[in-house]
Amino acid sequence: MGTEPGTARALAHKLSHGIDPDALGRDALGADIARAAEVPGPRLLEAGCVRAAYEAIAAAGERADAPDGATFVSLRAGARAAADAARVADEIGAGAGGALRAAARAWYPYAVESESRSWEAGLKAFSETCDDNADADQGLVVRAVEAAGAAAGRDDTATGRAIRVFADELKGSASAGEDLLTAWSGAVRHTAEAAPDPVFQTVVDAVHGVLTR
Numbered sequence: 001m002g003t004e005p006g007t008a009r010a011l012a013h014k015l016s017h018g019i020d021p022d023a024l025g026r027d028a029l030g031a032d033i034a035r036a037a038e039v040p041g042p043r044l045l046e047a048g049c050v051r052a053a054y055e056a057i058a059a060a061g062e063r064a065d066a067p068d069g070a071t072f073v074s075l076r077a078g079a080r081a082a083a084d085a086a087r088v089a090d091e092i093g094a095g096a097g098g099a100l101r102a103a104a105r106a107w108y109p110y111a112v113e114s115e116s117r118s119w120e121a122g123l124k125a126f127s128e129t130c131d132d133n134a135d136a137d138q139g140l141v142v143r144a145v146e147a148a149g150a151a152a153g154r155d156d157t158a159t160g161r162a163i164r165v166f167a168d169e170l171k172g173s174a175s176a177g178e179d180l181l182t183a184w185s186g187a188v189r190h191t192a193e194a195a196p197d198p199v200f201q202t203v204v205d206a207v208h209g210v211l212t213r
Contacts, residue, residue: 005006017106040075040200045096045136047089053210064198070112071199078110078119080204094099096136100144118160122148138180146171162200166191 058079064072085106089099098155104127111119123168125147130140152160173183188204191197 009162020179040061045100045138045140047086047094047096048098049210050096050099050103051083051086051090052213053207054079054086056206056210057203058083064202071203074110075110075199078107081110084106084155097130097140100136100140103131103204104130118152118155118157118163121151121153121155125151130176141180142170142174144185156193158197159200161195162191162197166200168202181208183206184211 058076059081061072061076064075070186085102086099089095089102094102104123108120108123108127111123114140125142129144129158145167151165152163154160166187169187170183173186174180178186184204187210188201188208191204192201
């Protein structure tokens with residue numbers, strides 16, 4: 001086959017004319033390096049992950065050292081209701097935002113009276129922040145926890161203090177550029193020292209276990 005105009009060989013000849021194969025290799029390598037250096041955006045959440053988190057919280061409540069305490073009974077019942085709500089949301093394709101919202105709303109009626117204001121206000125604020133399902137990324141979790149901390153206000157119960165401390169630490173770490181897992185891990189440790197509360201700690205420890213999977 002010749003190199004007459006219009007033939008495949010002629011087109012290939014024209015395309016390759018004057019191109020340095022070594023330069024092509026360098027360009028490809030440079031492009032690969034540039035892509036590798038790009039900072040990835042936040043991972044999108046999935047309803048299945050939300051469901052797993054609430055199932056883990058319920059299971060952690062079952063293993064707690066004080067299984068007969070009113071707060072742990074409340075935790076288990078609330079977390080199971082939340083897990084069921086997240087499961088339904090997952091099954092109907094509601095998305096992560098829908099699962100977060102449904103789970104939070106399913107839980108807060110189960111709060112015991114002594115912790116009611118913190119849990120109800122916090123979970124209500126959390127669920128309302130998740131109303132926009134289109135924004136269901138790691139940043140949404142941080143914003144929802146921040147809203148829960150603000151909603152707890154000046155509630156001086158152990159849970160109220162723990163929510164505020166955790167929310168502040170999580171927001172600060174995320175604002176400094178840490179990914180959700182790293183920020184969550186640091187907030188868990190800080191809260192255990194600064195505002196210990198067995199029930200709240202059970203919840204955030206269980207979620208941390210899901211985030212590390």
